[in-house]
Amino acid sequence: MDLVSDQGLRIDGRRPKELRKIRCKLGVFAQPEGSAYLEQGNTKVLAAVYGPHQVRNRSKALHDAAVVNCQYSMATFSTFERKRRPRGDIKSTEMTLHLKQAMQASIKTELYPYSQIDIYLEVLQADGGNYCACVNAATLALVDAGIPLKEYVIGCTASLGNGDVPLIDVSHLEETMGGSNLTVAVLPLSGQIAVLEMSQKFHVDHLSLVLNEALDGCRRIYEILNDTVKNHLSEIGAISGWGKSDL
Amino acid sequence: MLTSKTFLRKTKRGNVLKIVREHYLRDDIGCGSKVCKKCAILVEEQEAVLDDQLPDALSKAYKNPHYLIVDTNVVLHQIDVLEADVLCNVIILQTVLEEVKHRSSTIYKRLKDIINDKRRKFYVFVNEHHKDTYLEREAGETANDRNDRAIRVAVKWYDLHLSASQAHVSAKKRIRIVLLTDDAANCEKATKEGLFAASVEDYVCCLKDSKGLEDKISRSESHFDEGSKEIFPCHLTPVQIHDGVKSGKLLQGSFQASRENFLEGQVSVESFEKPILVQGYDGLNRAVDGDVVAVELLPEDQWSAPSEIVLQNDEVEDEEEIVEKVLKVETKQEKTPTGKIVGIIRRKWRQYCGILQHNALQNTTRHIFVPAERKIPKIRIETRQAPTLMEKRIIVAIDSWSRYSRYPSGHFVRALGKIGDKETENEVLLLEHDVPHSRFSEKVLSFLPKLPWIITDEDVAKRTDLRHLDVCSVDPPGCTDIDDALHCFQKPNGNYEVGVHIADVSHFIRPGTALDDEAALRATTVYLVDKRIDMVPDLLSSNLCSLKGGEERFAFSCVWELTPNAQIVGTRFHKSIIRSRAALTYEEAQLIIDDDKQQTSVAKSLRGLNKLAKVLKKRRIENGALVLASPEIRFYIDSETHDPIEVQAKQIRETNSMVEEFMLLANISVAEKIFAEFPEHAILRRHPIPPPSNFEPLVKAANYLGFEMNTNSNKELAESLDAAVKEGNAYFNTMLRILATRCMLQAVYFSSGVVTKEDFYHYGLAVPIYTHFTSPIRRYADILVHRLLAACIGADVTYPDLLDKKKMNNICHNLNYRNRMAQYAGRASVALHTHIFFREKVQNEEGYVLFVRKNALQILIPKYGLEGTLYLYPPKGMKQEVSFVYNEENHTQSYKNIVFHMFDPVTVQLTLDRSNIQHEKLVFKLVKPFIPNFSVSSIDEESKENVTRVEENVSEECGDKAGTSRNPVVLQQMKRKDEDFRSKDSSRKKKHKK
Numbered sequence A: 001m002d003l004v005s006d007q008g009l010r011i012d013g014r015r016p017k018e019l020r021k022i023r024c025k026l027g028v029f030a031q032p033e034g035s036a037y038l039e040q041g042n043t044k045v046l047a048a049v050y051g052p053h054q055v056r057n058r059s060k061a062l063h064d065a066a067v068v069n070c071q072y073s074m075a076t077f078s079t080f081e082r083k084r085r086p087r088g089d090i091k092s093t094e095m096t097l098h099l100k101q102a103m104q105a106s107i108k109t110e111l112y113p114y115s116q117i118d119i120y121l122e123v124l125q126a127d128g129g130n131y132c133a134c135v136n137a138a139t140l141a142l143v144d145a146g147i148p149l150k151e152y153v154i155g156c157t158a159s160l161g162n163g164d165v166p167l168i169d170v171s172h173l174e175e176t177m178g179g180s181n182l183t184v185a186v187l188p189l190s191g192q193i194a195v196l197e198m199s200q201k202f203h204v205d206h207l208s209l210v211l212n213e214a215l216d217g218c219r220r221i222y223e224i225l226n227d228t229v230k231n232h233l234s235e236i237g238a239i240s241g242w243g244k245s246d247l
Numbered sequence B: 001m002l003t004s005k006t007f008l009r010k011t012k013r014g015n016v017l018k019i020v021r022e023h024y025l026r027d028d029i030g031c032g033s034k035v036c037k038k039c040a041i042l043v044e045e046q047e048a049v050l051d052d053q054l055p056d057a058l059s060k061a062y063k064n065p066h067y068l069i070v071d072t073n074v075v076l077h078q079i080d081v082l083e084a085d086v087l088c089n090v091i092i093l094q095t096v097l098e099e100v101k102h103r104s105s106t107i108y109k110r111l112k113d114i115i116n117d118k119r120r121k122f123y124v125f126v127n128e129h130h131k132d133t134y135l136e137r138e139a140g141e142t143a144n145d146r147n148d149r150a151i152r153v154a155v156k157w158y159d160l161h162l163s164a165s166q167a168h169v170s171a172k173k174r175i176r177i178v179l180l181t182d183d184a185a186n187c188e189k190a191t192k193e194g195l196f197a198a199s200v201e202d203y204v205c206c207l208k209d210s211k212g213l214e215d216k217i218s219r220s221e222s223h224f225d226e227g228s229k230e231i232f233p234c235h236l237t238p239v240q241i242h243d244g245v246k247s248g249k250l251l252q253g254s255f256q257a258s259r260e261n262f263l264e265g266q267v268s269v270e271s272f273e274k275p276i277l278v279q280g281y282d283g284l285n286r287a288v289d290g291d292v293v294a295v296e297l298l299p300e301d302q303w304s305a306p307s308e309i310v311l312q313n314d315e316v317e318d319e320e321e322i323v324e325k326v327l328k329v330e331t332k333q334e335k336t337p338t339g340k341i342v343g344i345i346r347r348k349w350r351q352y353c354g355i356l357q358h359n360a361l362q363n364t365t366r367h368i369f370v371p372a373e374r375k376i377p378k379i380r381i382e383t384r385q386a387p388t389l390m391e392k393r394i395i396v397a398i399d400s401w402s403r404y405s406r407y408p409s410g411h412f413v414r415a416l417g418k419i420g421d422k423e424t425e426n427e428v429l430l431l432e433h434d435v436p437h438s439r440f441s442e443k444v445l446s447f448l449p450k451l452p453w454i455i456t457d458e459d460v461a462k463r464t465d466l467r468h469l470d471v472c473s474v475d476p477p478g479c480t481d482i483d484d485a486l487h488c489f490q491k492p493n494g495n496y497e498v499g500v501h502i503a504d505v506s507h508f509i510r511p512g513t514a515l516d517d518e519a520a521l522r523a524t525t526v527y528l529v530d531k532r533i534d535m536v537p538d539l540l541s542s543n544l545c546s547l548k549g550g551e552e553r554f555a556f557s558c559v560w561e562l563t564p565n566a567q568i569v570g571t572r573f574h575k576s577i578i579r580s581r582a583a584l585t586y587e588e589a590q591l592i593i594d595d596d597k598q599q600t601s602v603a604k605s606l607r608g609l610n611k612l613a614k615v616l617k618k619r620r621i622e623n624g625a626l627v628l629a630s631p632e633i634r635f636y637i638d639s640e641t642h643d644p645i646e647v648q649a650k651q652i653r654e655t656n657s658m659v660e661e662f663m664l665l666a667n668i669s670v671a672e673k674i675f676a677e678f679p680e681h682a683i684l685r686r687h688p689i690p691p692p693s694n695f696e697p698l699v700k701a702a703n704y705l706g707f708e709m710n711t712n713s714n715k716e717l718a719e720s721l722d723a724a725v726k727e728g729n730a731y732f733n734t735m736l737r738i739l740a741t742r743c744m745l746q747a748v749y750f751s752s753g754v755v756t757k758e759d760f761y762h763y764g765l766a767v768p769i770y771t772h773f774t775s776p777i778r779r780y781a782d783i784l785v786h787r788l789l790a791a792c793i794g795a796d797v798t799y800p801d802l803l804d805k806k807k808m809n810n811i812c813h814n815l816n817y818r819n820r821m822a823q824y825a826g827r828a829s830v831a832l833h834t835h836i837f838f839r840e841k842v843q844n845e846e847g848y849v850l851f852v853r854k855n856a857l858q859i860l861i862p863k864y865g866l867e868g869t870l871y872l873y874p875p876k877g878m879k880q881e882v883s884f885v886y887n888e889e890n891h892t893q894s895y896k897n898i899v900f901h902m903f904d905p906v907t908v909q910l911t912l913d914r915s916n917i918q919h920e921k922l923v924f925k926l927v928k929p930f931i932p933n934f935s936v937s938s939i940d941e942e943s944k945e946n947v948t949r950v951e952e953n954v955s956e957e958c959g960d961k962a963g964t965s966r967n968p969v970v971l972q973q974m975k976r977k978d979e980d981f982r983s984k985d986s987s988r989k990k991k992h993k994k
């Protein structure tokens, strides 16, 4: 089945280069140092950041950098079929590792030797691009926690429809119906790629096409997240009187 | 820009799941009309296809200029009306498009073709994603009602939207929308809402100039059947069928009508080894050949056996009587599972070629259409053009089949041409076999190289220059698409270097171009007796790719070093440039080999090849390769009338087999190479081992004459066939081989990623791996193989689709389908020419009994490769003094002391019976052995009463599986296509000879 109609629309009505609607909010929890909620279409993710704090397992402490610990999980109700999802199954372990790799690339870990930063991610609803939504939510939660970052790390997926039309921000339906998917986590300002993964092989002719599309998506997501952060800051700032203690 | 909306969907996948999908509604979808200024700026890529200047008052009913919107059922049932050029400026809603896509893929494809035709001005409006036209399904509303409402909402939106842009135009001149729907309730609702709506019939009848469009309307059932009595039982409802199939009470399968008996057929059900027999009006219950049906198995005591009676609905007979006759058929034969069809799951109706039946009534518009394909029932149509259509071959589509009507009702689609015209008959043949044969489009031709074509230095640098080699080609006379050439010389070390050079078609046909798509669609060149339907345009097939003598050409070369014992020492592949020294015919090559005085390098080369080929062939046969040869026929065609003037068996020379051996060797070498490099993506060809039960007829037939057939393996079968030689019947062995060929399965292309390695085996050739590399001019599979091989040796790069095994496997399916159809078309063409040859002729011929049937003998005429059923019982209503006795055990027919066994020689007289214009048939009369009052003397015309009817089967074989083919000519073609045995038969090349 074609992922893009002759009229140039995808199954859900988007054009090939359109992102799903992104909605996000910082500071959704009181307890953690930082938290964020992010929706990318119907994929909905919560992120919470604790730390930096002392390393729990001393043997793992690093003398020159903070340890970044990620924890990925999916809610039992997150997919169409309810399933118990034990922590630590292969899929979530892999996710955890990839998340850690992306977050480490972004956080200035060298500022916190002998410390640990915990990032908890929970997928509330899964509709494709779970990893990307997690990366993006984690970035926002880190910002909320006030942890210094080199720059945002942003995740985005891309795929090919009808053989050669690059599609961005792939939904679950497109993931299952289409061919290979490309997932990247990128530092968009410097253009560095932190993580790149493909569900299947791409033909070499197509790889650059799809990758460029995904990178472009990252830049656009970056704009959206950055606006959210700015709005959030101006709200917080206005309430707190921009740090004037006499209020 | 985006508004997002979620909706719920329930699906049953074991559990009921709540599925939430996003559905984006947009404000950037244009209306597609040139009248509208607003949408023009919205999206630049969207062209406005709908005209702003419409011809005034097309219709008597609707004075406004208007666009049409059609509902789903109009598309599904009136596609022939839509295909007619009369209707332009039509809006297809996405709601309709998607429903059509789900309901019928063939109609969806036809609709898409119309939409893509720029002249027709069809515009697809994506109403489901437009913010103003999207609708939620309301509580209690069915999906159909919701869609009807969505269509009405879209019509209303258009009316409003367009009137906003036409504020300056008076209301009477404004462009409006007319909704075409055959659903009366919907039509009424639309009218109430102030919209223009009409049924297709009403609309077309009001057109000022309909150009015969009325004939193409598919009319509702009731139209024909006022007050008739019911003939068929009711069909079950889809829900009942679904439940019945689920509970196992009903079985789902595809229906195949019998071509010999129009009241009999069978349903192939997956879970059943044997097909289920269905008989009579009740049993068949309006199923048409190919339909997917629900069948109910009858209790075992009501089981029946296939009637061995040939029953054709040729003449208008008393049908009640026929029914009775069919049902009371008593046979001692084994009863088979019998059932009755209770419902239709999916119709596989298509368009059918045929003629109008002569109608005694003058001035009636109702006529009976007789399809050429005997498996298809007659069809009732309405047409005002009957007088002009009577002498023509026409195309008709089925619309419906009511319980009250013996025949389905349909409508006229188009006329092909005069009956009996060779052009018309060829057209029929190509259509019936789904052979794409339109001229190559401008777009396709635009990808051809520009002339003059020259070889540049760049080309030389990239290729191995083999112009110094003494290459030559060997083909049948008159061959213009030469795709292979050979060379051979003895090296100083005593070994031979042998090269096979194949036309480098993939150099000219680049992946993804329109030229490539067209070739992939056509899949193969189709050879009719007097016509070739090329897979690639003539410039390539007969010129730039053809390895003509003396011309420099690009080739893909496979070069071996062989020991004198034909063992391969080394293999090289390279893209090359060659210059063929001579394009020889088999005969010329043979003469050169045989003439010792000739000592040119070409002559030496040919002798070397010939010597090695003999070794190769011997080894191949020792390995168990089958020789399923049969005589080949060739038509000599009058150069002016293009009618065949002589038919002759073709001679097979040593050189045929010489070329064949090296082509096989090249194919095997290439198969090994591409499979090693692309284990998941190689395009290969396999010939499955036939199941033992397939051999039963062969084993039985041989047993009657005291020969043992060992069918455990191809080697043993080959040995048994070799041993089965009967003194005094030289043709006996050939007949056995003909029977053996019918036991075979069809060889197929496949992608190596989807089949396990054990199944790669090629049974006929007895090789573990095989492919097609040697005929890229006329086979698309070879082009793919060339591309793979080029990628292996770094001469070219792969492209995405080539490494997508799913896509490649789909392409293989198409190749297999087209190959089969090409074979059938070739056979049908031979049959057609055989008929033309026998017009105005009476001839005595030697023949053999191939089968003994209950009421007939199956006769084979080797000279013409013809086979026919010789009825021993008189035609219905006739008396015959001679009555034969059928012995079921020994399979003999006898009259007094004359006994007919299988394989017995007979002499028959051939004439053409042209009384049925659509099915001209060859009539054979028995000459020898002479039976008084039955046989004819060799010259006398006998009175009609005593004529023994023999029907020549060829034309009906077309739809049949090759495994049960009855025409030996076919064998030759199958051999060529499947096995690359290399004997390009007569039908392939035009031969003009006075």
Ligand SMILES: [Zn+2]
Residues within 6 Å of the ligand: B030, B031, B032, B033, B036, B037, B038, B039, B040, B161
């Ligand atoms: Zn508009």
